[in-house]
Amino acid sequence: MMELLPGFSSVVLAMALALMNAASVQGGKVLVFPVDGSHWINMNLLIEGLHTRGHEVTVVRTSTSWYIKEQSPHYRSITITLSEAMSMESQDFFTDLLGKMLVLQREKDSMIAWVSFYREMLTSLSTIHHQACQVAVKMFENKALMQSLRDAQYDVVLMDPGLPIGVLVAHELKLPTVFNVRWITSGEGHFVVAPSPMSYVPACGCTVTDNMTFLQRVQNMLFFLMNTAIDTLVVSPHYNRLVEKYLEPGTNFYQLLQGADIWLMRVDFVFEFPRPTMPNIVYIGGFQCKPSNPLPADLEEFVQSSGEHGVILMSLGSLVKGLPIEITDCIASAFAQLPQKVIWRLPGEPPSTLGNNTMLVKWMPQNDLLGHPKVRAFVAHGGTNGIYEAIYHGVPIVGLPLLFDQFENILRLEVRGAAKGVDITKLTSQNFVEALQEVIHNTSYRDNMRRMSDLHRDQPMHPLDTALFWTEFVMRNKGAAHLRTESYKLPWYSYHSVDVVCLLLAVLSLLATGTVLLMYCLCFKLCRRKDKLE
Incomplete structure (x- = not known):
């Protein structure tokens, strides 16, 4: 037993040093x-x-x-x-x-x-x-x-x-x-x-x-x-x-x-x-992505009331208060034609064409809703925060890009078959309904997004x-x-090796010029010798 104490003491000392080091980091x-x-x-x-x-x-x-x-x-x-x-x-x-x-x-x-x-x-x-x-x-x-x-x-x-x-x-x-x-x-x-x-x-x-x-x-x-x-x-x-x-x-x-x-x-x-x-x-x-938490009772009741048709989420991010009323009317009219329930984050005025299947909210627990099994599609503007949350939870997107990089973001998802973009300047109730139905009923969109989700989650650490x-x-x-x-x-000409290329071109030019001059001299001498012989 006494022979074990020195080893035990060294282990304790090592642990203490490790804790001291950790404390210094923290x-x-x-x-x-x-x-x-x-x-x-x-x-x-x-x-x-x-x-x-x-x-x-x-x-x-x-x-x-x-x-x-x-x-x-x-x-x-x-x-x-x-x-x-x-x-x-x-x-x-x-x-x-x-x-x-x-x-x-x-x-x-x-x-x-x-x-x-x-x-x-x-x-x-x-x-x-x-x-x-x-x-x-x-x-x-x-x-x-x-x-x-x-x-x-x-x-x-x-x-x-x-x-x-x-x-x-x-x-x-x-x-x-x-x-x-x-x-x-x-x-x-x-x-x-x-x-x-x-x-x-x-x-x-x-x-x-x-x-x-x-x-x-x-x-x-x-x-x-x-x-x-x-x-x-x-x-x-x-x-x-x-x-x-x-x-x-x-x-x-x-x-x-x-x-x-x-x-x-x-x-x-x-x-x-x-x-x-x-x-x-x-x-x-x-x-920023994380597993979803249970929904508040009112939202959970609304989501469960969707039955087999499921729920569509819509949010256009935090930067823009609202869209022009003619656009929100088109969107609301399209939602009203669908059997799905809709949860729509809309800070502005309620549209006049709002259907009974649509719940308007000023704020929603977006991550928790995206993680709910009844969610069928996410209507989003294409901001990276919302996109990564949709990827994490495997929810396909109907994109309505508005500003900045959102157009490029939706394009990236479209190329991967996980989203369908709609030009908001050409938006009608009909083409919006068609885009929603395609994303919801064509299982390839969800399959592709779930594939992206699996790849995104397959990392050694969060x-x-x-x-x-x-x-x-x-x-x-x-x-x-x-x-x-x-x-x-480095200056730009060094970074792109412009100076090196110029030097090499100069050397090649000198060599080419020297070669041409040498050939000219040889030809001149040969011609003079020929003239003398004649």
Whole structure:
């Protein structure tokens, strides 16, 4: 027995050291720069997970934040007061944008209207980034605040780089950075950190697949060049001015953006098209998904009353308050023709054509409903949160894309046979009914979505746990520079080997010229010798 004690003591000591090490990991400090709206839903999940693991989280927000509350059990907040509310913090901004888009899509021949709209769009985009930069200005000008951030000794800055002011603050504080990302200033995040061949990687806003025709590749390149031009001329100048004013000389904003330690990419290649990637990109697509919980009694009673026909869900996300009344009337009229029951999240006015089979709600437990066995289809706008929840639960989609990347998202599901898209500008009760019946009665849609669900779930760990692990990895190791290529520091001509190609062409040109001259001299001498002999 006495001989076992030394071994037993060593085991206890090892366990104690392991617990001490675990405690040191769990005691980290995280500074968070989120983006409001639906992006905050994703960020808040990471914040809750970090809080549960014992980390102290501080969130930078504005006083007019739409979703980000000042008080929370999971974080403390630093509130920045601006002279005016940010455009993105108003639901009216997206509702107005949608209304203008719908009018323009119906008047496709009006070039003047399109030019006017895009000029207004670019002005709004510039305004949004200018307003975001004012948050950084307020922080940099507040010396006491910046000193308190230094004194707090944060371990990592976690941010959504859609509005990348956190990149500048993190650089000033000399802290490693983790991006919770799909979108950055120039579009989809991969385009600034990973090789993106235009021959098979669709550019942002271009609704094509990864198998393009020649004309589609031309279109794809034009979209890429347009996105690059907008980022260079409209967006980046705001951040470049901040860099010049507040950071050390020689600092490059775009290099700061590209130099993040870890990119938590809200992408799963079950849904996305395959493309090149990098070692510091971690894929967490669907990290918000979870098993469904039992429904509230009133919803469960309504769902069960559907009998063998089942239920259709409809939600168009959190950004848009409502659709024009003529469109909601068409949708309601179509629903009224179906034997299925319908649960429709509709914040706006009830349509006049509403049927007895349709329940309107201001809010619904979307994840729990999608996991219910009686749900037959999900009518959605194509936002990634809803799409991943539908994939997780294996529910096919009828897509009504409205804005931004939603058109591309629905296209990806259509290519995989798991959704059917409907152009909302051409929506009628008849074609909407036909789309619903096709998705409900053609079992291939559900089979394909269930296949995607099986693939999505077949992972070594849940995507949320993956995200938390890599955030803590950066905290433990003071960054992840060994995973990050330094290629982003190269000038464009070096990155694309233009200088090397030019050198090789010059050498080949010299060799060709020398060869031609040599042949000319030889021919000249031979001709002179021949003349002498004659």
